[in-house]
Amino acid sequence: MENLIALLIAAPLLGAAVLLTGGRRLDRVGHWIGTLLSAASFVFGLILFVDLLGKNAEHRTLIKHLFSWVPVAGFQADATFRLDQLSMTFVLLITGVGSLIHLYSVGYMEHDERRRRFFGYLNLFLAAMLLLVLADNYLLLYVGWEGVGLASYLLIGFWQHKPSAATAAKKAFLVNRVGDMGLSIAIMLMFTTFGSFAFGPVLSHATQASEGKLTAIGLMLLLAACGKSAQVPLQSWLGDAMEGPTPVSALIHAATMVTAGVYLIVRSGAVFNAAPDAQLAVTVVGAVTLLFGAIVGCAKDDIKKALAGSTMSQIGYMVLAAGLGPIGYVFAIMHLVTHGFFKAGLFLGAGSVMHGMNDEVDMRKYGGLRTYMPVTFITFGLGYLAIIGFPGLSGFFSKDKIIEAAFAKGGTEGWILGGAALLGAAITAFYMTRVMLMTFFGEKRWQPDENGNEPHPHESPRVMRIPMIVLAVGSVFAGGLFSIGDRFLHWLEPVTGHSEGHSPVSAWTVTGATMVCLLVGVGIAWAQYGRKPVPAVAPRGSLLTRAARRDLLQDDFNHVVLVRGGEHLTRSLVYVDHTLVDGVVNGTAAGFGGLSGRLRRLQNGFARSYAVSMFGGAALLVAATLLMRAV
């Protein structure tokens, strides 16, 4: 059985290798090879899942040691995989949603001449993401961690003839590298503290280390998570990442890769449990981001960027839950999975809309699309109901639990975090209703473009509709399936641990408050975008709206401080290197005997003779000194 774990990764890796080196003769079948190998990986995952279910809850960990990776004295990194309930959950999410999105892309990328390469990158992503969640030590996890970063870089910049896409890809990689610094330092700290960075030794001995060390490790892991999961202050790349083809946004920048930070924190739970300050920092980052992303999501007219803000915000919920410790871990992962369904579904829906609208992304140029693309409308609508937490749908269960857990943290912190989570629920309801109304309701607002081409909205082909339908079904039922009878809790508890907090407010009060927030959010959005027609040109808006359109000025800050500052720094250093460092050395040489004068002459052709004479001189010096010694 353990060998299947290696095959799980090998299948998409093989696909990537074949598709990227295979050349043009694979152009006609490449997309099916990619889809098939992704599906094969999903089937392997299912077999392993059934196998795990057949075992006792305490014995659901499979370890597969492949080979010794970096053996150096005192430093042992192995290529070892660990499949337990946590990684199993991810495996099914990654390969399941991944396969659906492969299928969708067959239709979506049909007219792209580089479709084969696109599927090669998608397979590469799957392999790296599986490595990330299956690694048994942090260094191997790092390989997957940057592997998904590479795949993300390649896919954001897939249309790299567009300068905006190439810039966005570079930005994503760079911001993630800042996070990677955190991961690097965390691993180094683990090594000096525990003499190891494998999950077993680190997590089982965590309590023996000093709290200071654990806090440092925790904060560095948080930095890493901020980069990968687009959390404040490293969130700025996610909006730009929407330059990538929409299936990429759905798979990588919504359902899977961006949730890797949550995985990292939950996986390292033992470290965080013993480092309350680090936990507090995690909850603060989560709470700030869930509001930040939601506010940005309210102001965007680009449907994908609105959804990107939403993704940031929803991951904020997960990070918040993960920071709460054992009362939140399970719900962080549960929301991660349900979010994987509905957000992937929403993005695929957005892609379907764009597909029918000549790649238009501005929602102000949509309107009334529900009659033109009914399947997209219904599946998108179900995803919408799920994300705002409509009772009975997936998001209702998973988000409600997080809000409850936030209150259960207790004390002032509990009230603040819980309050932020509730407020976030209201804003979520607002911006998602706004997206829904602007896209599918009201009057049609699209116009012919400069060339007189008017979009002819139409439903997408079946190969795209099927994944949307499957994800919509998941958006509706997953939450209930997981929550009723606490199935998901019992499944994950052996790995993450679980404790009930002492909430100052009852569960029903929380649910009630959430419902009120939901209604308020929907109501305001209806008043603004449902009752009256949406203007085709965005009004100037309030100060907050304008700031939110610019991602709350994050990029402006980065530009002034980092980009400009960096340019000045490197430019002055180039000058310093040329005049000062080089000048001092040349000057010293000149001082030693008019070398600079000779240098000038040397350039006229005496160089060779000079070299020879210099060497001759050196040899003479040797001979003379040796002679002295001999005498």
Add this chain to the structure above:
Amino acid sequence: MSFPLLTATAALPAVGAVITAAVPAARRTAAKWLALLVSLATLALAVTVLVRFDPDGARYQLTESHAWIKDFGVRYELGVDGIAVALIALTALLIPFIILAGWNDADPLETGSRRWRPTQGFFALILAVEAMVLISFEATDVFVFYIFFEAMLIPMYFLIGGFGDRAHEHGEAAASTQRSYAAVKFLLYNLVGGLIMLAAVIGLYVVAGNFSLQEIAQARASGSLHMATNTERWLFLGFFFAFAVKAPLWPLHTWLPNAMQEATAPVAVLITAVVDKVGTFAMLRFCLQLFPEASKWATPAILVLSLISIVYGALLAVGQRDIKRLVAYASISHFGFIIMGIFAMTSQGQSGATLYMVNHGISTAALMLVAGFLISRRGSRLIADYGGVQKAAPVLAGTFLIGGLATLSLPGLAPFVSEFLVLVGTFARYPAIGVIATFGIVLAALYTLVLYQRTMTGPVKPEVSAMPDLRARELVVVAPLIVLLIFLGVYPKPVTDIVNPAVKQTMSDVHKTDPKPSVEAAK
């Protein structure tokens, strides 16, 4: 007496160089093939060394020892430890690729130009450099080492000064002047370093009475050879200075960008991937072994300089407008990592540094050779002259990206393993320095990806729209390097197995043990 394998490995390219140079001018192609075959045969001998070497055996193996200059106790002594074996293998491996990549670099210029380009000489000089580099890795006699360490400057000088990129934006005359400047600068820097080392070599002889590395090291370890603290420090500095010029370490680095910029890409690879490695190798072999106490004394200063190299080199790379200068500054940053790993005085740092030398050789070769193919197509080294190349030449762009990703130490590719080992090995003893060095990974991503973005992506510039993709010969050069980068990233064990025992010896030379983790976790 057994077959002198080490002598043969170094002598073969030397003899090959002489014969190649003697090929008549009209038989240019024959000279190229001869040089390639000689380099391949040398590779075969190097592989034999690799196979015959027993990592768990004696420290120095395949030793040869003959009296040479009896009066001064100079002996022709050769021997290799794991570190030397790894670098010999790297050198012998890279030379055939360098020759193949430079296949047309030294052809006579088009009719109308009066410049004479001695094709045979180009390939003979490359083989001559190989021979001298190999014997530098093998020599266990300080004097023998010194001779070849210095002598390799001569063929290098002619390679830099005599052969530049074919098309030059300012015309052939300007190019020739700049080349001469770069070549002389290279020569003067290294000669000054060499002369200071010479003084130290003589000083060492005065103190120890012979030049044998093993004898002196043993005498020092057993206490029979006492060296006054100040004497040891001065001698150490003399050796270290020469190696720091060669490596090169900030602020002695300014010759490298000029040399790499003016030389053809294969020669630039020869400089940075092969010749410069002698400097870092010699720090491990001679500085630490002969002067252990002085090495520890100088460690803080050297670590700071290497840290400056890492950050400064990377920042300068970000600011470059010339592709080859950018790679040169990136190399300065990487040499900072290597030197930092050596002087961190931990097993991880030193194993990492040795692995880094190997990996950096391969990754720089991949990046620089593809850059050379690119430059030869467009006739310009300026980044701004490119744009959208990936549309016209996707395979070239793809291999360039992989070379770049190796340069930024992407996990999964070989350089990641060595860079992380260096970082963790440094962090274990000097946390603050380790953390600051980590900034290097962000800056490396910056200069690499900016270079890729500006040259390969965006709208296709008219000048590059008809650019041909990689040819078969070029693919033969690049593909094996990429395969190696992936292989050594996934499975570096073959190299670490050879290197680890040698590093253990070096660690005991300097009487250092690795810091213990604060919590003893069950492994």
